[in-house]
Amino acid sequence: MGTFYHGPAVGMMVGMDAEIANQQIALLVDKWCERLELGALADILPSWLGNNGLTDGWDSLGKARRSASGSRRLPDDERDLLKKLWVEIDYAVHNR
Numbered sequence: 001m002g003t004f005y006h007g008p009a010v011g012m013m014v015g016m017d018a019e020i021a022n023q024q025i026a027l028l029v030d031k032w033c034e035r036l037e038l039g040a041l042a043d044i045l046p047s048w049l050g051n052n053g054l055t056d057g058w059d060s061l062g063k064a065r066r067s068a069s070g071s072r073r074l075p076d077d078e079r080d081l082l083k084k085l086w087v088e089i090d091y092a093v094h095n096r
Contacts, residue, residue: 018053021085021088021089022048024081024085025044025048025085028040028044028078028081028082029041029044029045029048031078037071037073037074039068039071039073040068040071040073040074043064043065043067043068043071044061044064044065044068046064047060047061047063047064047065048061048064058089061089062086062089062090065082065085065086065089066086068082069082069083069086
């Protein structure tokens, strides 16, 4: 598979598949729930829960991720992970 990225809070596979991307998002969602990061949750949850696995679902999730990563309230490691997820989501959208 890919190389493992060790961030301060979460790990990330370079070249990850949809299951790993969903696991990474689940970790972020859990952290945001604990901290009541309602803005980030409002950005990502509708698209993540509604992702049908098709190109339009991934595209919608990518846009939501972009919106959530713009939050200055999120720690740098979480914003970095969201940026890395965008690369993976963009790859999924363009290579299906």
